[in-house]
Each structure stands twice: as structure tokens, then as C-alpha cells.
Amino acid sequence: MDLRHAGFLLLLLCSAYCYQFRGGAGYGLFVPDPEQEWERMEAVIGEEMAEALAPESKLFRSSSGSGQIPEAKKVPEYLAVSVAEDRKEAFKPEKGARALPDWLKERLRKTAPSTSAARDTARSKVVEVLCHVDRMYVRLKREVFKTSRAYKYLKLGKCAVNQGTKAHYYLLYLLTTDCGFIKESKTDYRTVKVPLHYNPTTEVLREMPFDLTVECKYPRLFHSYKVGFYPKVQGGTIPKKLQPKNGFTLTPQDASGNDITGSKTYTLGQPMYFEAKQPSSSAMSGDQQGYINKCFMTASADPNSSPKHALIDNYGCMVEGKMSAQSKFLPTSSKMAQKFRVTALIFKEKLSSASQQLYMHCDISMGKLAPTPTSKACNYDAATKKWKALFGPDSVCTCCDSTCSSAKAKSSRNMISSHSWKVDMSSRDGFEVQPRMKLSDSHTFRSDDLDMAEHEDFLQYWDHDY
Known part of the structure; x- marks a missing residue:
């Protein structure tokens, strides 16, 4: 039999022997x-533990010295100790230098355990465990079974x-x-x-079942002692002006x-102009545009008020x-x-005062340059009774009479408010405006009291919704 046949048989034997241990929840x-x-x-693991120890000190003497330099002690890089409350002052950071107390010197001079001695002790155990950062190795002596x-x-x-080998069973897992x-x-x-676990399912037992807990500990403290330094924060309060989200x-x-x-007072029905914008210094990508999702008016600075x-x-x-042909979006170059x-409006329930102080609140978001049903500016055309887009196709406005739902919430939405203004109800164009509505007599107004020829256009569009 040549070497090739011998090698092939050896490979088969190894494969057959090792295969019997493969199976279960992951190989x-x-x-x-x-x-x-x-x-x-x-x-x-031994090399990593050695690197974790404090480096050996190298002391130099003059060439005329005759004494040998003693080997520096290897001490653990970290040491978890229990310190009484009255001794914690020894760990408090201070300016300058001071001598360590004797009890602390003894603690710090404690040498690291010998890794070889610990390894020899482990070899005599029936169950051995190796712990590394990404794996756990466990082996048991076959002779106990x-x-x-x-x-x-x-x-x-x-x-x-x-x-498995002749001496051990191995469980090697990440x-x-x-x-x-x-x-x-x-x-x-x-x-x-x-x-x-060792839990035989045979009808008879040749050794007792057992359950052990295998545990690996990975220390978290490496460069400091457990007694920490707790600084005291001192100083005053620094006010910072809050900026709108976007x-x-x-x-x-x-x-x-x-x-x-400054403050502004309008008369009832007078046009009011507003601009919602983002400063160029905080402008976003060049393919985006600001859109007004909604605006509403309140009699309080709180947008949630009624x-x-x-x-x-x-x-x-x-x-x-x-309701008013004057109300519309206006073109802008930015x-x-x-x-x-x-147009200037007032709330009916607040007619008792001569003027009302009002606020405008708008919900703004950023969107693509091309308008969509959820990013648009649509005006109502009373002549055609249709919605017209300020820019882009009018088709994005077809949902204005129903619900323009959004597929997902807009992350950049932002509610902003304007300065307040007043609407004066005492006079308009020289005519007195009474805040109370009265009928001139007790008769009921009827449409058939009108001159039909004179008011033909009025009656024709009576039911039309403007």
C-alpha cells in the first residue's frame, strides 16, 4: 500500500470518528x-492575561554599580477591593502628592496569580472551561462515564x-x-x-444525571478602582434663545x-397679507420647497385655544x-x-368688545419641488367653481373637497405663529358698525317680497356655494 492509500484511509478514519459527535442545535x-x-x-488567553498585567519597571544604574536590579513585581492591572467607609478618603483625588497609608500599600502590592499554576490546577478537574471574548470551550474527561x-x-x-478524543469530550462553541x-x-x-446537562434516556442508568452551570466572567474595570470620583457641578444658568424647529x-x-x-389694526373685511418662509441660511436641499399644510386664526396666542x-x-x-374671493395664495419668487x-375677520362670540386681538398659526413642512396632493398650494376659483394650483398641475387639488390623506407623517412639520393684530369694529369707511344685529321691524323677511326682475341674478345663484 503506497502513501496515498494510507493517507486516504487515515482521513476516512478521522472523518468517521469525528462525525459521530456532530449534530444537535448547531455544530x-x-x-x-x-x-x-x-x-x-x-x-x-495566557498571553492576553500577561499583557493586562502592569508593565515591568526598568531601573537604570551607573555602570560602576555592582548590585543586580531586582525584577519588578507583576501586579494586576485592576483590583476589586472592599473599602470601609472611613477609608474612602485615601482614594480621593487631591492636588499635589501625599504618602499612601500602609494598609493601602499592601493591597496594591498584591501580586497576580500565576497563570501556569492556575492552569495546572484546572487540568486536574473533571470539567474544564476556557472563556474568551467570543467563544466558550468546555471539555469533560471520558473516564468518568x-x-x-x-x-x-x-x-x-x-x-x-x-x-472528541480518547481522553475528552469537547463542546467548542462561539x-x-x-x-x-x-x-x-x-x-x-x-x-x-x-x-x-447530562441526562441519559436509557431504561437503565450507568452513571447519575447531572446539571451544572458553566459561567464565564469578563471584568469591566481595567484602569480605575471601584471607589469613584464624583465632581460637584457649579455655575449659574445661561439663557439661550429658542429657535423654531426648522x-x-x-x-x-x-x-x-x-x-x-409693530402692532397693526385692520378694519373688518380689509385684506391682510402674510409670508411664511425659511431664512436662506437654514435652507435645505435645492430640490425642496416650503409648503403650508394648514393655517387657522385664534383669539389667543395658544394655538390649542378655542x-x-x-x-x-x-x-x-x-x-x-x-367664502371670500380676496383670500388666496400669492406668487413668490422664493x-x-x-x-x-x-380678509380681516372677527369671532362672533366676542362681539361685545370694540376690537378683537387675533393670532395666525400655520403648520409648515418641506416637500419636493413638484407639488403633490399633500404638498401643494390651491386657490378656489369662484367663476369655474374649481380648485386651481398656484404652481404645478391642477390635478393635485382635486382632493380639496374631500380628504387629502398622507401616506406617512411628515418628519419636518412645524407649527409657527405670527404676531398679533387687531380688528377694529367701531367704524369702516366712515360708517358706524353696530356689534349687534337687529331687524328694523318684526316682519319676517321673505324672498317673494323682492322685485323678481330686479333681483333675478340674486335668486338664480341663491343656492350656489361660494
Whole structure:
């Protein structure tokens, strides 16, 4: 038999021997030699523990010195200690230097345990565990089991034995494997736990079942002691002016487009001009435009107060335009601004006063340049009784008489309010306006009292909704 045949038979034997341990909830890690992989991981963990220790100090003396430099002690990089309340002052940061108390020196000089000694102790155990940042290795001595098929009933959580040698059963798994690892974060440690079961299902028992909890601890403290430093925050309060969420402003204007900064009093029915815009310094992408979703008027600075009257609604429909032809969106050269005009109104329930102080509130959002049913500016044309888009196709306005629903909420929506203004009800164009409505006599007004020829147009459009 030549070397090729011998190698092929050896490969078959290895495959058959290793295959018997593969199965269950995930195969885990499969290596050609589990014993060698175990020793490799032991060496990796040992090197990492050595690197975590404090570096060895190197003291230099003059060449004439005859004494040998003693080897520096290796101490743990971190040390969790329990300190009495009256001794915590020793850890308090202070300016300058001071001598450490003797009890603290002894604590800090405690040397690190020998990794080789700990490893030798572990080798004498029936169950051994290796913990690394991304994996857990568990092995058990085969000699404790009375049957060669004990591996079938041995589980690490939900995961079966996946490697074996003449001396050990191996369970080599990454922590990402679905074995049932329980991960917990505590103040000083991060722990990973998993049960180790041995539960034979045979009719007779040759060894007792058992359940063990395998736990790995990963320390969280590396560069400081548990007793912390708690600074005291001192200082006063610094006021900061709040800015609108998207930088939008709503400003009253005159007919020429100039901002009205002071108080303004209108007469009933007088046109009022407003501009909602975003300053160019905070403007968004060049393919976006500002849209007014709705505007309403209140008698209070609180937009949630009552009463309120809607002027623009349904994602940019000038609903007030159906009542007054004066109310409409106006063209503007800036895509970051929208202008509109409405007539001065008052609330009926507040007729007792000679004037009313009112506020405008608008909901603004950013949208694409091309208008949509939920990003538009639509005016009502009384002549054709149809909705017309200020820009873009009129088809985006067809929903103004129903509901223009939005597929999803607009993330950039922002409610803004204007300065207040007053509507004077005492006079208009030299005529006195009485805040109370009275009939000249007790007779009831009837349409058949009108001269039919003189009021033919009035009667023809009596039922039309403007």
C-alpha cells in the first residue's frame, strides 16, 4: 500500500470518528485536532492575561554599580477591593502628592496569580472551561462515564458534543451560537452563563444525571478602582434663545410685501397679507420647497385655544377662498417662502368688545419641488367653481373637497405663529358698525317680497356655494 492509500484511509478514519459527535442545535466550531485547539486557546488567553498585567519597571544604574536590579513585581492591572467607609478618603483625588497609608500599600502590592499554576490546577478537574471574548470551550474527561455513548446525552445548553478524543469530550462553541447562552451586564463584570446537562434516556442508568452551570466572567474595570470620583457641578444658568424647529417664520406684511413689525389694526373685511418662509441660511436641499399644510386664526396666542377658524386646510387648500374671493395664495419668487392673503375677520362670540386681538398659526413642512396632493398650494376659483394650483398641475387639488390623506407623517412639520393684530369694529369707511344685529321691524323677511326682475341674478345663484 503506497502513501496515498494510507493517507486516504487515515482521513476516512478521522472523518468517521469525528462525525459521530456532530449534530444537535448547531455544530459549533470543528477543528482537526481539538486537543491542539484547546492548548492554542490556553496560550492565547495566557498571553492576553500577561499583557493586562502592569508593565515591568526598568531601573537604570551607573555602570560602576555592582548590585543586580531586582525584577519588578507583576501586579494586576485592576483590583476589586472592599473599602470601609472611613477609608474612602485615601482614594480621593487631591492636588499635589501625599504618602499612601500602609494598609493601602499592601493591597496594591498584591501580586497576580500565576497563570501556569492556575492552569495546572484546572487540568486536574473533571470539567474544564476556557472563556474568551467570543467563544466558550468546555471539555469533560471520558473516564468518568461508564458507556462510550455518553456523548449522546451530554448538552451545553441546547448544543451537543461536537468533538472528541480518547481522553475528552469537547463542546467548542462561539457565543453567537444558539446554545442558550444567558448574558448579563453587572457593575464589575459581564457574565455569560449556560447549563451543562447530562441526562441519559436509557431504561437503565450507568452513571447519575447531572446539571451544572458553566459561567464565564469578563471584568469591566481595567484602569480605575471601584471607589469613584464624583465632581460637584457649579455655575449659574445661561439663557439661550429658542429657535423654531426648522427656522420658519410667519410674518404679517403690507400689500407691497414689506414686513409689518409693530402692532397693526385692520378694519373688518380689509385684506391682510402674510409670508411664511425659511431664512436662506437654514435652507435645505435645492430640490425642496416650503409648503403650508394648514393655517387657522385664534383669539389667543395658544394655538390649542378655542374658538379657532380654519383659513388653509387639507394640506394646502385655501378653504377661506370659498367664502371670500380676496383670500388666496400669492406668487413668490422664493421656493423657501409662501405668501397668502385673507380678509380681516372677527369671532362672533366676542362681539361685545370694540376690537378683537387675533393670532395666525400655520403648520409648515418641506416637500419636493413638484407639488403633490399633500404638498401643494390651491386657490378656489369662484367663476369655474374649481380648485386651481398656484404652481404645478391642477390635478393635485382635486382632493380639496374631500380628504387629502398622507401616506406617512411628515418628519419636518412645524407649527409657527405670527404676531398679533387687531380688528377694529367701531367704524369702516366712515360708517358706524353696530356689534349687534337687529331687524328694523318684526316682519319676517321673505324672498317673494323682492322685485323678481330686479333681483333675478340674486335668486338664480341663491343656492350656489361660494
